Structures are given as C-alpha cells and as structure tokens.
Amino acid sequence: MSCVISAFIVHKLVRDNNQLRAEQGPGILPMNDSIQRLMDKLHEKYIQQGGRSFGTFETDQVTFPISKFLEASNIVTNHTQFYDLSLNILQHLVAKASHTSATGGWVVICLYQHSNHQNLSVAVVNEVVGAGINENFEVEESIYIDLSKLRHAGRIDLTKWQNGANNYVSFIKAIRDSTYFKEFLGCNTTINxxxxxxxxxxxxxxxxxxxxxxxxxxxxxxxxxxxxxxxxxxxxxxxxxxxxxxxxxxxxxxxxxxxxxxxxxxxxxxxxxxxxxxxxxLELTTKSSFWNIKINREAFNNGADYDPETKILTIPVTDPSDQAEFAKEVQGIDEDD
Incomplete structure (x- = not known):
C-alpha cells in the first residue's frame, strides 16, 4: 500500500568546523514519482527494519516543543502551514543534535496517510555515490539516497494522538546517537x-x-x-x-x-x-466458575487430549495421591471408608 502524501519537504543539516547548522529548503515540493517512491520505501524500511521504541509526548512543552508546534498548526486540514511547521521542527532538531556527533544529512519531513492514519515523519538520510550506466552504454556517477540502514527517523501518528490513544510517537532506537532523536521528538517511552x-x-x-x-x-x-x-x-x-x-x-x-x-x-x-x-x-489455560486449568503444551505428547468437536479436554491423573482424591470425589467415598 502506497503512502498518500499530502506535503513533502527537504531541508539539510550541515556540519562545518564542528558546528551544526541548517540549510532551509525553498518550500513544499511538488509531488512526482521520485518523491512517491522515496516515501514508500522510507515508510516500508522504517517499519521492517525494527529496533523502534514507542511512546507519548512529554508534558514539558518548553524542553520538548514538538507537540506545541503541532497544536499551533493545523497541518492535517491546512497544508499551507506545513512549511512553517517544518522550519520550527528543523530549528529544534539542530538544537538537539548540535551537542552530539551527528554528522548531518538531508532532513526529510513528510505528512502522509497510510492505513487510514495521518502521519508526520521526520528522517535524517544521507547520500551515497554509486555508478550507473546511461543510454549510451557509458558508466557515470550516480548519487542516491541511502535507506539501507536508517539511524535517525521518527514518526507521529497524528490520528492516534488526536484520538487520545497511546504509543503515537515512535523512533528508531539506533545504537549510536538515538538519545538526541528521542529528545528531539519529546517521546516518553515508559516501558512496562x-x-x-x-x-x-x-x-x-x-x-x-x-x-x-x-x-x-x-x-x-x-x-x-x-x-x-x-x-x-x-x-x-x-x-x-x-x-x-x-x-x-x-x-x-x-x-x-x-x-x-x-x-x-x-x-x-x-x-x-x-x-x-x-x-x-509454554502453557494453555482455560477457566470457568468451576475450574482454572493451566496445561503445558508438552502435555499433548504425554497423554492429554482435546476434541475440537465435543470441546472436551482430557487429562490423565498420574500422581497416586491425586488419583485417590479424584476417585473419592467422583465415587462419593468418604475419608473413613
């Protein structure tokens, strides 16, 4: 299923002389097939790569202002506000990344719909120089976006956020420098x-x-x-x-x-x-007002049986003392007998 893109923009992070700065993109980009393919691949890679953490927005909007930025804009219904929102996001990203070893890259920000949910995604991706062959059978330099291993990417499920659900913020928990992206998003990942x-x-x-x-x-x-x-x-x-x-x-x-x-x-x-x-x-359970049974799955290789048609579970009683207790119960034998 393709992403239904509402707005897409690219900015850039540049590190010069150990200082991180931003280069602003000129505006919301007109849609084309290349953007569609990039976002479809980015969305797919973000999910399939794994290594994600889920949470909710931190309540401190001064330190973690992404939720405040979203509340101040209405990007779901008014895409003209998306560019200003992206600049606020970019400025905050620079502030959080400046004191890390982040090397910079292209900042891809996209508003899109997938599986009936509106999402805002932010990812920092890098270029890779490769080689291609043109129509004249000549080898020439080719530059492309490397999505082979995402390290800094996050997503906000706006639909879940607006509906008061949980775990609407997620990010890739990279081995290095993932803390700054977590703080940039303002994601509270309290884990149970x-x-x-x-x-x-x-x-x-x-x-x-x-x-x-x-x-x-x-x-x-x-x-x-x-x-x-x-x-x-x-x-x-x-x-x-x-x-x-x-x-x-x-x-x-x-x-x-x-x-x-x-x-x-x-x-x-x-x-x-x-x-x-x-x-x-390892266990299966069944209970009613008369019993509460836990049975190891190995039991079905050791005498236990279940008939799906009659819905009757049969369990052998192997312990002699248990056998005696069950016998007394079903035979009506008193302890004195």
Whole structure:
C-alpha cells in the first residue's frame, strides 16, 4: 500500500568546523514519482527494519516543543502551514543534535496517510555515490539516497494522538546517537515489561498461526523464544526483536523480525522480559466458575487430549495421591471408608 502524501519537504543539516547548522529548503515540493517512491520505501524500511521504541509526548512543552508546534498548526486540514511547521521542527532538531556527533544529512519531513492514519515523519538520510550506466552504454556517477540502514527517523501518528490513544510517537532506537532523536521528538517511552512481554508472546503466536505452522514447528519456535527470553530476564538484559527473531526462527529470522516489528504489535526494543509472563509461551489455560486449568503444551505428547468437536479436554491423573482424591470425589467415598 502506497503512502498518500499530502506535503513533502527537504531541508539539510550541515556540519562545518564542528558546528551544526541548517540549510532551509525553498518550500513544499511538488509531488512526482521520485518523491512517491522515496516515501514508500522510507515508510516500508522504517517499519521492517525494527529496533523502534514507542511512546507519548512529554508534558514539558518548553524542553520538548514538538507537540506545541503541532497544536499551533493545523497541518492535517491546512497544508499551507506545513512549511512553517517544518522550519520550527528543523530549528529544534539542530538544537538537539548540535551537542552530539551527528554528522548531518538531508532532513526529510513528510505528512502522509497510510492505513487510514495521518502521519508526520521526520528522517535524517544521507547520500551515497554509486555508478550507473546511461543510454549510451557509458558508466557515470550516480548519487542516491541511502535507506539501507536508517539511524535517525521518527514518526507521529497524528490520528492516534488526536484520538487520545497511546504509543503515537515512535523512533528508531539506533545504537549510536538515538538519545538526541528521542529528545528531539519529546517521546516518553515508559516501558512496562509485562505489557511488552505479552505483546511479544501474542506476536509469536500470531506468526505461527498466520504461517500455518504444524505442531512441531510451532512448538520449536515457541520453545526457542522462551529460552531466549527467559535467559534475558534472568540476566536482567534488554532484548531487541532482531536477536529474538534470530534465536526463535533461525531459518526464517528476517520474516519473523518483520512480523515482530509491525505497527500492529508496537514492541519496544530494549525491554527486559517479565519471567512470569513468559510461561504463556509454554502453557494453555482455560477457566470457568468451576475450574482454572493451566496445561503445558508438552502435555499433548504425554497423554492429554482435546476434541475440537465435543470441546472436551482430557487429562490423565498420574500422581497416586491425586488419583485417590479424584476417585473419592467422583465415587462419593468418604475419608473413613
């Protein structure tokens, strides 16, 4: 699905003599096929690359003024305000990046719609010099935008923000210099390890279901994911989706990484898994007003059975003392008998 672009502009960050400055673009650019292809690729790469963090705007609008800039403009319905908004964003970006090792680059700012949501994206991208062959069969220099590895990019889901939802701000949590981009966006990424762990578990279950994996393959992925997440939890070590995908599905890690990185699950990179929540990868549960049962998935290889037609779960009782207790209950035997 292509991005429906409403407004697109490019500015530039330049570092001269260890000083970072901005070069302003002349205005909102007229749409063409090149801009469309660039934004479609940028949107796709932003999601599929993974390594993102999600959050909400900080309440301090003096230190973190992006939300104030948005409130003062009405860019969703009035695109003429987009250029002034982009200049405010650019000035704030320079202020936040000046005291880092950021080397500069092209600042791409775009207002676009995707999956019925209005988004504002900001990315700092760089040029790469390559080679091309022209119509005369001659090799000539070719300069293009490098999107192979995004390091500084963020997005604000304006629809979610205006509707009072959560996790409407996101950014790529790069290995280096990601702190300045987080502060530039004013993104509060308070992480709940239980919520994040459940998001990961739900995503892995969905991945297995959507790929129609058989029982053994599904169990293998879930078991490897459990071992990886358990080790991280016990070591109090933050995880990222790429490493999890490599561990859980080594033969299909790229597809699993893209699945875990999707907007649907909004998994924050860098959280420590909650050990108690991880049991859901190995257990099935069912409860009513009369019972609350947790059963390990391995039970179905050790005597347990479930009939989808009758909806009856059968579990063998193997412990002798438990057998006696259940026998008394169903046979009406008193303790004195």
């Amino acid at each position: 390890s239980v919520v994040e762990s459940n998001n990961v578990i739900n995503a892995i279950h969905r991945y297995c279901h959507d790929n129609n994996l058989n029982y053994d393959d599904r169990k293998a992925i879930e078991s490897r994911a459990y071992d990886f997440l358990k080790s991280a939890s016990q070591a109090n070590a933050p995880i990222n989706v790429e490493h999890l995908a490599n561990a859980a599905a080594p033969e299909d890690s790229e597809n699993l990484k893209e699945f875990l990185s999707s907007d649907e699950f909004q998994i924050n990179d860098g959280f420590v898994p909650d050990l108690r929540s991880l049991k859901k990868l």
